[in-house]
Amino acid sequence: MLSSEAVQVVLCGLWLKALAGRPETLAPDPDMAKMLADKIGRLWRHGALADVLAPSYAGDELFRSWWRRWEVYSATPAAAAGLLRWAATFDPAPILPAIQAPTLVLERAVTYHDQESRRLAAAQIPNARFVLLPGADALPYLGDADAALDEVEEFLTGARGTAGSDRSLATVLFTDIVGSTDRAGRLGDRRWRYLLQDHHAHVRRLLERFRGVEVDTAGDGFFATFDGPARAIRCACAIRDALAGLGIEIRAGLHTGEVERQGRAVTGLAVHVGARVAALARASEVLVTSTVQMLVLGSGIGFADRGNHVLKGVPDRWHLFAVEHT
Numbered sequence: 001m002l003s004s005e006a007v008q009v010v011l012c013g014l015w016l017k018a019l020a021g022r023p024e025t026l027a028p029d030p031d032m033a034k035m036l037a038d039k040i041g042r043l044w045r046h047g048a049l050a051d052v053l054a055p056s057y058a059g060d061e062l063f064r065s066w067w068r069r070w071e072v073y074s075a076t077p078a079a080a081a082g083l084l085r086w087a088a089t090f091d092p093a094p095i096l097p098a099i100q101a102p103t104l105v106l107e108r109a110v111t112y113h114d115q116e117s118r119r120l121a122a123a124q125i126p127n128a129r130f131v132l133l134p135g136a137d138a139l140p141y142l143g144d145a146d147a148a149l150d151e152v153e154e155f156l157t158g159a160r161g162t163a164g165s166d167r168s169l170a171t172v173l174f175t176d177i178v179g180s181t182d183r184a185g186r187l188g189d190r191r192w193r194y195l196l197q198d199h200h201a202h203v204r205r206l207l208e209r210f211r212g213v214e215v216d217t218a219g220d221g222f223f224a225t226f227d228g229p230a231r232a233i234r235c236a237c238a239i240r241d242a243l244a245g246l247g248i249e250i251r252a253g254l255h256t257g258e259v260e261r262q263g264r265a266v267t268g269l270a271v272h273v274g275a276r277v278a279a280l281a282r283a284s285e286v287l288v289t290s291t292v293q294m295l296v297l298g299s300g301i302g303f304a305d306r307g308n309h310v311l312k313g314v315p316d317r318w319h320l321f322a323v324e325h326t
Contacts, residue, residue: 007101008101008102008103008104008155008156009099009101009102009103009104010103010104010106010152010155010156011103011104011105011106011122012105012106012107012140012148013107013138013140033084033085033087033088034088036049036052036084037081037084037085037088038081039052040077040080040081040084041077041078041080041081042077044071044075044076044077044080044081045068045071045072045077046068046071047064047065047067047068047071049067049071050063050064050067052138053137053138053139054067054137054138054139054142055136055137056135056136056137056142056143057137057142059197059200059201060197060200060201060204061197061201061205062201062204062205062208092121093124096121096124096125097124097125097126099125099126099127099128100126100127101127102127102128102129102155103122103125103127103128103129104128104129104131104151104152104155105118105121105122105125105128105129105130105131106131106133106140106148106151106152107130107131107132107133108132108133108134108135108136108137108138108140108143109132109133109134109135109136118130118132119132129155131151133147133148133151134147135147146263146264166260166261166262167258167259167260167261167268168258168259168261169256169257169258169259170225170226170227170256170257170258170259170266170270171225171226171227171228171229171232171254171255171256171292172223172224172225172254172255172256172257172259172266172270172271172273172274173212173222173223173224173225173226173232173235173236173252173253173254173274174221174222174223174252174253174254174274174275174277174278175203175221175222175236175239175250175251175252175278176220176221176222176250176251176278177199177220177221177248177249177250178249178250178251178283178284179249179283180219180220183195195246195248196219196220198246199220199243199246199248200217202239202242202243202246203222203239203243206235206238206239206242207222207224207235209235209238210226210231210232210234210235210238211226211227211231212224212225212226212231212232212235213225213226215264215265215266223266223271223274223275225259225266229254229256229288229292229295229296230295230296230299230301232254232292233254233286233288233292233296233301233323233326234301234326236252236254236286236323237286237323237326239252240252240284240286244284249283249284250284251278251281251282251283251284251285251286251287252278252281252285252286252287253274253275253276253277253278253279253280253281253286253287253288254274254277254286254287254288254289254292255270255273255274255277255288255289255291255292256270256289256291256292256295257269257270257273257291258270259271269314272311272313272314273289273311273314273318276311276312276313276314277289277311277318277320279312280309280311280320281322282322285322285323286322286323287306287320287321287322287323288303288320288321288322288323289318289319289320289321290318290319290320290321292321293321300326301323301325301326302323302324302325302326303321303322303323303324304321304322304324305319305321306320306321306322307319307320308320
């Protein structure tokens with residue numbers, strides 16, 4: 001018997017076939033196992049498995065590049081395919097009822113797994129709690145990883161994190177593609193989707209280079225934060241110039257102020273100001289508030305005065321400047 005008062009078990013990814021009544025085996029579905037093993041044997045080191053395990057990131061070139069490196073460094077194609085074929089023969093049915101330690105079974109609602117089979121498998125562990133998390137990615141550290149961590153924290157400690165919001169000074173950057181609706185109509189859904197994938201990959205590469213933190217992306221726009229306004233400006237200009245090479249024209253807006261962070265969310269008046277400034281920017285323009293302009297005095301960044309403006313839903317008038325050179 002596997003039991004201990006000090007032991008707690010967290011399981012993730014019980015890869016099982018569909019169950020009908022009381023199963024004779026809980027081994028993975030042989031057809032699915034064969035499909036994955038064949039794919040691994042042929043395409044290992046090319047990142048193709050990411051399409052299956054992390055479909056939400058399949059168009060993210062930074063992620064695919066990392067994934068390819070992981071495949072190269074972890075195993076040969078033959079070893080990876082062999083490991084999967086071996087795992088497909090393993091039947092945990094005799095073991096699950098013997099686990100006496102408190103157990104948390106976490107699963108993602110991925111389409112190629114039968115959810116009810118995993119729920120029934122978890123029920124064979126005498127002291128188990130089954131949690132099905134939303135998301136298309138099987139890997140728990142992708143997508144909404146915080147949801148998985150919250151469940152694990154509560155299981156291990158008896159309570160979820162109660163830390164309140166954190167207020168700090170940050171430079172917020174908003175970007176969006178100029179004329180995106182018209183362009184999407186001209187290109188059609190498929191070509192527009194490919195263009196957006198290239199757009200997202202370039203923006204994320206430059207955010208990483210300038211140490212920006214992606215907060216959110218909605219369609220063709222990005223919201224990111226920086227701990228320094230000069231780097232935020234240079235990142236915005238680099239994004240604009242890089243995307244121009246793809247035939248994509250963007251506008252960008254920046255503001256520096258106090259923001260409130262709670263989990264992955266970033267809120268506060270500074271966020272609203274940054275978004276409104278971006279909405280006023282012209283095509284290919286990086287527009288900043290006077291706050292940002294004053295904070296980078298002496299940095300060599302040049303500006304053109306764009307005058308005072310009313311920002312919708314934000315008090316007072318705001319003096320804005322366009323970045324001329326960095």
